[in-house]
Amino acid sequence: MVVQEQYASRHGRSGGERPERRLCATVLIDAVEQFRAGMRTPDRRDEQAFQEVVRWFGSKDTRSPFAFENVCELLELDPDYVRRRLYASVGEPRARRSRAKRSAPK
DSSP, X not given: OOXXXXXXXXXXXXXXXXXXXXXXXXXXXXXXXXXXXXXHOOOGGGXXXXXXXXXXXXOOOOSSTTSHHHHHHHTXXXXXXXXXXXXXXXXXXXXXXXXXXXXXXX
């Protein structure tokens, strides 16, 4: 998964990058950080925010300029690859794991 420092080293901090690319990179980095924090913390107060970021990553909707698929397109990233790397880096989202536990045979 690309983190902020890796993105900056690849794309430079020279200021020559288009502002909308920098903004989309910041949106994606923030979402990754929120996702990772949500996976580590079972705090119920943060559950709504965590579920929102899980839905954002999973959405195929492209109506919003800041939809995950549009952000990836602007950054020239494959959305499915980003999803696979994200889930591989921390595991499946809690909601999926809890559903799997509920439906698992005893």
